[in-house]
Amino acid sequence: MKKIKVALLGCTGLVGREFIRLLDDHPYFELSCLTASSRSANKTCAEALVIRETTAAEIIRSGARAVFSALPAAAAGPLEAELRAAGLRVFSNAGAHRLDGNVPLLIPEVNPGHLELARQQLRTHPGFIVTNPNCVVAGLALVLKPLTALGLRTVTVTTFQAVSGGGRRGVAAWDILGNVVPFIAGEEEKIVRETGKILGELAGGHVADSPIEIYPSCSRVPVREGHLQSVSAEFVRPVGGEEIKEALSGFAAEPQQLKLPTAPAQPIVVRGEEDRPQPSLDVQAGEPDPVVAGRHGRARGMAVSVGRLRPRGSRCDFFLLLHNTVRGAAGGSVLNAELAVRKGWIPEAAND
Ligand SMILES: NC(=O)c1ccc[n+]([C@@H]2O[C@H](COP(=O)([O-])OP(=O)(O)OC[C@H]3O[C@@H](n4cnc5c(N)ncnc54)[C@H](OP(=O)(O)O)[C@@H]3O)[C@@H](O)[C@H]2O)c1
Structure with a gap:
């Protein structure tokens, strides 16, 4: 073309x-x-x-x-x-x-x-x-999507957001080195409103926001790239670890079917180790399938990593990680x- x-x-x-x-x-x-x-x-x-x-x-x-x-x-x-x-x-x-x-x-x-x-x-x-x-929502909504089919009702999320999320002049080194700042202006409001719109239904030319309730708390941490999020998801019924894992790791959609050049072959990677995902190890997740990505490995940083899945009755806790300037922005x-x-x-x- x-x-x-x-x-x-x-x-x-x-x-x-x-x-x-x-x-x-x-x-x-x-x-x-x-x-x-x-x-x-x-x-x-x-x-x-x-x-x-x-x-x-x-x-x-x-x-x-x-x-x-x-x-x-x-x-x-x-x-x-x-x-x-x-x-x-x-x-x-x-x-x-x-x-x-x-x-x-x-x-x-x-x-x-x-x-x-x-x-x-x-x-x-x-x-x-x-x-x-918003960069948090880009990872959160992607992971919540396959969980909606299991009866997702309420989401509590605490973020650990990288310094790069604030742009080149975003956070003064003096304020963030050796520190955690438990506030990012406007971020929690964006997470609620944008996630509601993305997971909402388009009908009659309008999007009706999703009824899933989102309760965010945001913090800035001294990490270069990668927003880690601690998520607690509540469902309308008891859920098992295996069904959650299958729903997440088996999730694929139109970009994968169309083999879009920047689409990761597997958009959500579920990790089994007890101490993953970590920004320094997992931020570049995204299988550069040679058919999809060609020599450039365009999908690098386009997959979201999930780990430490802990189901308890009708609730499941986990961590997720996304690359904020790739999946969360340019990619x-x-x-x-x-x-x-x-x-x-x-x-x-x-x-x-
Ligand atoms: N960083 C992230 O993780 C992230 C994630 C999702 C969305 N976003 C959004 O993406 C956008 C860019 O973010 P960023 O982190 O790349 O910011 P950034 O590092 O501060 O870069 C801003 C860019 O905009 C230019 N610029 C600034 N003010 C301008 C003006 N008045 N007129 C024309 N150009 C201007 C700058 O040019 P100069 O170099 O010449 O100043 C620079 O190229 C923002 O809207 C941000 O909210 C960022």
Whole structure:
């Protein structure tokens, strides 16, 4: 197929850098425009592309048909809407549009049907915006999805979030070295609202939030990459360890069936050791199936690891770990765009 020209906004950030790696020699996309703030303008980046200042005019002039946005939410909100109005397909990591009623908040393994909202946007806008969730939610909702079939009712989650989750200038070294900060502004609210939307039902053009109750407590820990989460799941009936393990490790969905380039062959890896998953050992989980991933091993960091499964009556406790800037950000966004390409919603012809 002819490659689709894409722009990357926020290319110098922690998420931007992962995008550059994932888009290198991508079978569907060709990076044709890189942007950042005026501080980085005119420096060079991937394959010697010159970084442009982030303006709608620069992006439109580049001929890109789709945009990956790794901007802070305040900058992303109005710009993404402007790019949609110019007919571009916007795949955003930022929080600005995640809860808009007509914007899909997508994890392709969990709610691929919600991508239909993007097609609905095309009835009233020349382009569309598709978002991926907050980095905690990207792992949590993926693991909760197969558990919903077992009668999941309530989830209590405590997070141990890596420093990289706050971006390049996020947390001062002095505040986090040898420390744990038991608060991340706005994070617990995002976990409740975004998980509710992703696990919700799309009917009549609207998503009705899932009734599963979520009780989060978030903390920042001195870890470089990887958000660990301690989860306690309550079900409507007693559950066994084997059925939970089977539901998680046997879970596969549309990205695996379609063999999307960034899809891990097994999205949830269940570990049997008593002391896993650990960020330093497991953050890069994601089987680089040679058929799916090619020589780049694109699925690295795209699988979520689960361990220490402890069923007790109608409750099961476990830990999960995801790579926050890969599955929780750039990789999730690229997977969303790959699904949109396979649905035919990013026209190749417009590349000309
Ligand atoms: N880090 C994560 O784990 C994670 C996970 C999920 C979602 N996200 C979301 O992804 C986005 C990027 O996060 P990040 O961690 O990569 O942040 P980051 O490291 O701070 O990078 C921000 C990027 O945006 C550019 N930028 C900043 N202000 C700008 C402005 N006013 N106009 C144009 N460009 C501007 C920066 O350019 P300069 O280098 O020139 O300043 C940089 O390229 C955020 O919306 C974040 O919430 C992050």
